[in-house]
Amino acid sequence: MTPGDFVAETGDGTRAVRAGLPDPVKHEPTLPGPVFAAHFHLPGEPTGPYTYGRDENPTWTHLERAIGELEAPGQDGFETLTFASGMAAISAVLFSQLRAGDTVVLPDDGYQVLPLVREQLTAYGIEVRTAPTGGDAQLDILDGAKLLWIETPSNPGLDVCDVRRLVAAAHAQGTLVAVDNTLATPLGQRPLELGADFAVASGTKMLTGHGDILLGYVTGRDAAPMAAVRRWRKIVGAIPGPMEAWLAHRSLATLQLRADRQNANALAVAEALRGRSEVSGLRYPGLPDDPSHKIASQQMRRYGCVVSFSLPTRARAERFLDALTLVDDATSFGGVRSTAERRGRWGGDAVAEGFIRFSAGAEDPEDLVTDVLRALDESAP
Numbered sequence: 423m424t425p426g427d428f429v430a431e432t433g434d435g436t437r438a439v440r441a442g443l444p445d446p447v448k449h450e451p452t453l454p455g456p457v458f459a460a461h462f463h464l465p466g467e468p469t470g471p472y473t474y475g476r477d478e479n480p481t482w483t484h485l486e487r488a489i490g491e492l493e494a495p496g497q498d499g500f501e502t503l504t505f506a507s508g509m510a511a512i513s514a515v516l517f518s519q520l521r522a523g524d525t526v527v528l529p530d531d532g533y534q535v536l537p538l539v540r541e542q543l544t545a546y547g548i549e550v551r552t553a554p555t556g557g558d559a560q561l562d563i564l565d566g567a568k569l570l571w572i573e574t575p576s577n578p579g580l581d582v583c584d585v586r587r588l589v590a591a592a593h594a595q596g597t598l599v600a601v602d603n604t605l606a607t608p609l610g611q612r613p614l615e616l617g618a619d620f621a622v623a624s625g626t627k628m629l630t631g632h633g634d635i636l637l638g639y640v641t642g643r644d645a646a647p648m649a650a651v652r653r654w655r656k657i658v659g660a661i662p663g664p665m666e667a668w669l670a671h672r673s674l675a676t677l678q679l680r681a682d683r684q685n686a687n688a689l690a691v692a693e694a695l696r697g698r699s700e701v702s703g704l705r706y707p708g709l710p711d712d713p714s715h716k717i718a719s720q721q722m723r724r725y726g727c728v729v730s731f732s733l734p735t736r737a738r739a740e741r742f743l744d745a746l747t748l749v750d751d752a753t754s755f756g757g758v759r760s761t762a763e764r765r766g767r768w769g770g771d772a773v774a775e776g777f778i779r780f781s782a783g784a785e786d787p788e789d790l791v792t793d794v795l796r797a798l799d800e801s802a803p
Contacts, residue, residue: 434609435678437495442488442671456481456668477656481664485671486639489629492608492674493621493641500614501648502641503655504667508604508624509535510660511638515600515620516569518654519647522547524568529555531581532573532602534770556581556713561591572618573602574611575714578765578779580705580730582714585721589617598647604628605755609681610724619643620651628727628756630673631680635666680758680784684727687760687782687790692729694791698798700738703774704731728755729780730765733801736775739764741801743778748785748793755781760790 432440443452460475472478482504490502505511516539520526526543528536530552540550551567553559555576560583564570570592574583585601592599600620601613607628613621623629625637642648655661662670685708692706707718708725718725733739743751749760753768760783766775782790 433678434681437491438609438677439675441491441674442484442486444484453668453671454480454484456664458664476659476661479661479664479667481667481671482662485662485667488671488674489608489625489639490641492677493603493612494614494643497614499645500641500643501645502639503648503652504625504662504670505638505640505655506660506662507636508622508626508638510655510658511622511624511640512602513539514651514654514658514660515622515640516543516571517546518650519569519598520546520548523549525549525551525566526569526571527551527553527560527564527567528571529553529560529573529576531555531576531579531772532571533577533604534768537770554581555579555583558583558587561588564588564591564597565595567592567595567597569598569600571600571602572613575605575707575718575726575728577605578728578730578771578773578777580707580712580714580726580728582707582718582722584717585611585613585616585618593617605726605728606722606724607677607681607726607756609678610685610726611722614641614643616721619647625670626756627754628681628684629677630670631677631756631758632673633752633754633757633759635669635673637662637666637670681724681727683784684756684758684782685724687785687787688725688727688729688780690787690791691780691782691794694795695729695731698795700733700798700802702732702734703777705729727782729782731778731780732774733776733778736764736766738801738803739776739778742797745797745800746793747797748790749780749783749797755779757781758784760785 462472486502494500551563599618601618604623621641706729707714752761762780
């Protein structure tokens with residue numbers, strides 16, 4: 423059995439635990455420690471993999487192989503590059519693939535920073551079109567685009583689009599497709615298997631899961647586009663630190679355990695919220711009656727740890743957050759400790775003043791649900 427066969431045929435837990443590990447060497451650690459090197463011994467011609475710390479690092483190599491084995495298990499011809507943050511990874515794809523005069527299609531309900539990205543793209547002479555994620559609305563404005571950017575499930579609204587359908591339409595006219603896979607993770611969704619050219623994500627969130635690492639990555643299927651992404655990383659220096667890369671790789675070993683618990687907790691919270699009269703706009707793709715459930719079930723293996731809903735007013739939402747004892751009032755999502763926030767406090771998202779983005783952690787589900795319901799009761803007028 424070849425290593426590729428092993429990766430393809432094993433389960434998510436085994437794959438996460440073993441991903442990216444080097445061949446065993448007697449008396450050496452199974453996961454080598456971080457390499458803190460700005461330069462390497464390099465006599466003669468500059469050949470070999472490691473020359474300078476902005477270009478390559480052995481610690482990145484192990485992590486990139488690990489992520490690649492999760493995003494595209496058992497497949498050849500894919501490459502993964504890690505970055506200092508999720509936005510560094512997103513920017514690398516957008517600005518390495520697009521030129522003045524090109525057109526890009528973005529979601530208008532995606533990550534909060536995308537409007538800032540739009541401003542910068544427009545300043546560089548790139549046409550930016552936007553449409554909602556739900557209903558595959560981006561198809562209506564796809565004609566002639568160089569790149570289609572998909573975020574599914576969307577953040578924070580949790581709409582889902584049909585990746586296969588959008589990819590087929592894009593590729594039929596020569597359009598590249600990138601999918602932001604942050605919320606789903608490779609254990610929830612594999613965009614490359616659905617036909618996308620790039621899977622892009624913030625490793626800050628559930629991938630590493632402890633809220634103590636900033637990281638991003640790009641996994642791509644074709645050599646030429648990925649070479650442009652690599653060149654962009656070299657030019658702007660948006661590289662991960664070796665300690666962050668090592669910690670991220672260590673954290674991958676528990677990804678399946680965390681994902682299963684956090685997904686189950688998210689579903690439990692969503693089901694508990696269904697019966698509350700003060701809750702409106704409840705969204706979780708794992709709920710059978712969620713508008714996104716049918717499409718999500720066709721392309722996702724896990725539905726994620728994020729639940730979104732609205733309370734009647736800003737004041738009610740803030741009282742609810744204050745009353746929670748097991749849930750931290752913090753931004754971001756995907757950590758082993760549950761978090762929630764009133765998303766409207768940042769601006770930039772088209773959400774109601776009482777809109778809550780809730781990220782389920784790994785607490786005991788009974789404790790988490792009890793805390794949420796108690797906080798709803800205590801926050802009532």
